[in-house]
Amino acid sequence: xxxxxxxxxxxxxxxxxxxxxxxxxxxxxxxxxxxxxxxxxxxxxxxxxxxxxxxxxxxxxxxxxxxxxxxxxxxxxxxxxxxxxxxxxxxxxxxxxxxxxxxxxxxxxxxxxxxxxxxxxxxxxxxxxxxxxxxxxxxxxxxxxxxxxxxxxxxxxxxxxxxxxxxxxxxxxxxxxxxxxxxxxxxxxxxxxxxxxxxxxxxxxxxxxxxxxxxxxxx
Amino acid sequence: xxxxxxxxxxxxxxxxxxxxxxxxxxxxxxxxxxxxxxxxxxxxxxxxxxxxxxxxxxxxxxxxxxxxxxxxxxxxxxxxxxxxxxxxxxxxxxxxxxxxxxxxxxxxxxxxxxxxxxxxxxxxxxxxxxxxxxxxxxxxxxxxxxxxxxxxxxxxxxxxxxxxxxxxxxxxxxxxxxxxxxxxxxxxxxxxxxxxxxxxxxxxxxxxxxxxxxxxxxxxxxxxxxxxxxxxxxxxxxxxxxxxxxxxxxxxxxxxxxxxxxxxxxxxxxxxxxxxxxxxxxxxxxxxxxxxxxxxxxxxxxxxxxxxxxxxxxxxxxxxxxxxxxxxxxxxxxxxxxxxxxxxxxxxxxxxxxxxxxxxxxxxxxxxxxxxxxxxxxxxxxx
Numbered sequence: 001x002x003x004x005x006x007x008x009x010x011x012x013x014x015x016x017x018x019x020x021x022x023x024x025x026x027x028x029x030x031x032x033x034x035x036x037x038x039x040x041x042x043x044x045x046x047x048x049x050x051x052x053x054x055x056x057x058x059x060x061x062x063x064x065x066x067x068x069x070x071x072x073x074x075x076x077x078x079x080x081x082x083x084x085x086x087x088x089x090x091x092x093x094x095x096x097x098x099x100x101x102x103x104x105x106x107x108x109x110x111x112x113x114x115x116x117x118x119x120x121x122x123x124x125x126x127x128x129x130x131x132x133x134x135x136x137x138x139x140x141x142x143x144x145x146x147x148x149x150x151x152x153x154x155x156x157x158x159x160x161x162x163x164x165x166x167x168x169x170x171x172x173x174x175x176x177x178x179x180x181x182x183x184x185x186x187x188x189x190x191x192x193x194x195x196x197x198x199x200x201x202x203x204x205x206x207x208x209x210x211x212x213x214x215x216x217x218x219x
Numbered sequence: 220x221x222x223x224x225x226x227x228x229x230x231x232x233x234x235x236x237x238x239x240x241x242x243x244x245x246x247x248x249x250x251x252x253x254x255x256x257x258x259x260x261x262x263x264x265x266x267x268x269x270x271x272x273x274x275x276x277x278x279x280x281x282x283x284x285x286x287x288x289x290x291x292x293x294x295x296x297x298x299x300x301x302x303x304x305x306x307x308x309x310x311x312x313x314x315x316x317x318x319x320x321x322x323x324x325x326x327x328x329x330x331x332x333x334x335x336x337x338x339x340x341x342x343x344x345x346x347x348x349x350x351x352x353x354x355x356x357x358x359x360x361x362x363x364x365x366x367x368x369x370x371x372x373x374x375x376x377x378x379x380x381x382x383x384x385x386x387x388x389x390x391x392x393x394x395x396x397x398x399x400x401x402x403x404x405x406x407x408x409x410x411x412x413x414x415x416x417x418x419x420x421x422x423x424x425x426x427x428x429x430x431x432x433x434x435x436x437x438x439x440x441x442x443x444x445x446x447x448x449x450x451x452x453x454x455x456x457x458x459x460x461x462x463x464x465x466x467x468x469x470x471x472x473x474x475x476x477x478x479x480x481x482x483x484x485x486x487x488x489x490x491x492x493x494x495x496x497x498x499x500x501x502x503x504x505x506x507x508x509x510x511x512x513x514x515x516x517x518x519x520x521x522x523x524x525x526x527x528x529x530x531x532x533x534x535x536x537x538x539x540x541x542x543x544x545x546x547x548x549x550x551x552x553x554x555x556x557x558x559x560x561x562x563x564x565x566x567x568x569x570x571x572x573x574x575x576x577x578x579x580x581x582x583x584x585x586x587x588x589x590x591x592x593x594x595x596x597x598x599x600x601x602x
Contacts, residue, residue: 018406061450065401066408100331102339105450107403125327127339153273153334155578181540 003032007042010074014046015053017066023073031177036081043074044116051113051200061105068112075115089120091210094136095146096124103150106179106199110146113199114206130157134164136171143210147204149179149200158182159190178202195204221421226292240306247380248308256499266587267534267570267597268307269384273334274574275301283333288315291368298373299511302381305583309384312373314366316442320424321387321396323361326351334576341399345414351398354424357431371435378436382477387428389443389479391465400445401414407455414459423465436569438477447481448489456486461493468494477550484525491531501532503570506543519560535561539574547585554589562595569594 001009010025013033029039049065053059093114097107104126119143122133122140137145149155158177165173176194177187187195193209196202222231243245244262246254272287273283279285294314302310309545310450315335322328327340330508342348357363377383381388388396394417395403406414426442432439445451446460468475478500481487491497519535526533535557542550557569571586 019405019409060448060452060455062404062407062452062455066406069405069409098339100334102329102337103400105404108401127331129335151334153331 001028001032003029003034006032007034007039010039011042012051014043014067014070014074015049017063019066019070019073023077026074026077028053029078030081036078039074039078039114040082040118040215043071043119047071047113047116048186048200051198054198061109065105066111068109071112071116073183074186090118091143091206091214092120092122092140093122093144093146093206094122094133094140095141096133096148098124098147098149098154098161099127100128100157101149101151101154103179104124104148106150107146107148108211110148110178110199110202117203119206119208121202124205130160130164133161134168137165142173143213144174144176144206146176146178146206147181149177149183155179155186158186158192162191174206174213176202176205176209227298228260228291229296229496230292230299230376232441233296235302236301237377238380240303241380246415249380249382251272251308251383264591265308265568266306267309267536267568268301268305268574268583268587269311269313269570269572270301270305270308270539270574273576274578276578277333277576278304283330283335283457285330285336288330288335289362289365291365291372294365295372295376296367298369300533302377305579305587308381310373310377310381311384312370313386313530314362314369316366316386316388317392317444318397318401319362319366320355320393320421320428324424326397338396341402343398343417346410346416346494348419349413349416352420354420354427357428358600363428363431367431367435370432370437374435374437377404378442379458383437384477385432385437385439386442387425387432387439389441389446390422390425391446391459391460392443392465393425394418395445397421404450407451409460418459418463422466425463426467427473429467429475433471433475438474441476441479443479443485445479446486448483448485453485453489456489457493460486461490464490464494465470468496484522488525488529491529498529498531501528503527503533503534504536515557516560519557521560534568535568536571536572539578540573542571542582542586543575545579545582549583550582551592554586555593558595559591 006029009020010029013021013025026039044099047067050064052058054064083144091184095107095111111121115121121214124136133145147158147161149158166173174193177192178196184195189211194205246262252263255265263405276283279297279300281293298310298312301307316337318338320327321338325342326338328336329339332337355363357367370383373383398417429439446456446457465526473496479490479497484502487502501524504518504522522533522535537553554569569590576585
């Protein structure tokens with residue numbers, strides 16, 4: 001198979017959520033001398049195609065999850081190569097579900113899509129106290145912190161996280177929120193830097209915020 | 220806040236208040252809803268208010284913790300107070316239904332501060348774990364006996380005058396919570412055999428709980444929000460969820476559950492096309508888009524269209540989280556607007572769904588006043 005054929009098959013396997021094939025196809029692409037960055041670019045376009053199918057209601061959340069899971073073996077193959085080539089991530093993101101909340105579907109999808117887009121993502125998991133978001137952001141010198149909440153009782157913790165971030169290092173981090181009960185007005189009310197409706201909008205938002213942050217914060 | 224009276228005395232006091240109010244009104248809630256469904260005029264609009272479980276508990280001063288969530292009398296007290304104070308024509312006896320079933324089968328739960336439990340560690344990590352699962356005994360395992368006693372208390376106290384809304388976890392959501400929702404949805408493509416096997420076990424578990432509820436004279440409501448086209452495709456809804464409901468009805472008979480709760484219209488339509496007994500429940504909207512006025516209009520008009528197309532009733536609802544964050548004046552305007560959009564064939568009532576903890580009582584009262592004031596009733600609309 002030619003390199004292009006391998007990449008075409010890889011792209012389709014991601015869109016189809018064929019988790020058992022994508023790792024092998026990524027390895028085949030590497031053997032065929034395809035640069036790791038090109039493999040990631042093709043994979044990223046495939047995830048974007050998945051998002052478009054979701055927007056057009058041909059795909060559902062379960063399909064997005066299948067594609068995200070199909071991405072993971074690809075990332076496992078290419079990330080060491082990118083690190084070895086000293087390719088820098090576009091930005092560093094700390095993400096998690098807030099304290100008192102165990103919902104993680106959206107957060108997991110966002111994390112995978114951000115990784116695919118070239119971000120270094122540190123997923124703190126679920127039920128994460130506000131202080132831990134701040135501690136990790138400081139430890140990792142994150143560009144952006146993202147907090148997901150699904151339940152109304154947990155929503156208030158999104159405000160607490162910003163308080164902790166500003167206590168740790170005022171104005172140093174960019175902060176975005178998401179989750180089913182959230183919306184742009186909520187994000188503005190609590191002083192967050194942004195809110196996005198889905199994983200792909202999150203990539204655009206986080207890219208802008210990283211550029212803004214790196215232009216204003218001395219690294 | 221300390222209660223001067225014992226919980227038993229509180230329950231009896233609240234029961235007396237509910238019965239006295241219904242006697243004064245001249246119609247019981249059962250009669251009110253029954254008249255609407257048989258094409259007669261009720262005395263007033265029925266009120267269909269579904270609260271987040273913790274709302275009533277907080278309203279009457281209970282701290283939400285493991286002790287509260289394991290005390291059927293305190294839970295019953297909270298459910299009855301909701302029915303009393305809000306004049307709801309349903310008694311919402313609804314104990315963390317998505318957690319309690321998986322909890323009884325080994326899921327590790329966590330109690331967030333002053334809130335009902337969540338599953339923190341689903342027990343099914345691989346197909347090998349299926350062999351460790353045991354069908355729970357609703358009278359013995361986990362907090363299932365608590366849920367059963369809660370419903371039994373409500374049924375005994377007011378079940379002859381107010382329908383008891385007793386929700387239990389549907390099989391698909393049960394399976395998803397035992398596996399972890401993200402992983403279970405991944406399994407639908409990653410390992411469909413595994414997903415089916417787990418669903419079969421959960422269908423059996425659900426069947427045992429349904430039987431226990433039917434034995435105390437209450438037809439449970441299946442809450443199966445995970446089995447909705449918000450998350451899975453119509454084909455997956457049919458292959459997994461609808462197949463499990465058909466199995467339940469094949470084993471237990473057609474009068475098995477009072478309704479099924481999903482988030483999306485598509486799933487509701489799919490379900491009652493496949494399971495005609497569900498048509499009586501009609502089309503309901505439980506979506507969370509009230510922040511976007513245009514989206515609300517589109518949703519209500521779509522609900523109407525589908526209800527007309529399929530010859531069923533349509534029940535719009537306001538989203539409790541929206542109600543929590545707006546003024547009484549805005550709430551009245553929104554009730555009037557939704558009823559205006561949904562009428563004139565419907566609705567006979569506008570529900571209030573998922574009222575969160577912290578929602579001011581003034582806001583709920585505003586909804587109640589507006590629902591009664593603007594609710595329209597057209598006998599010919601009854602399917």
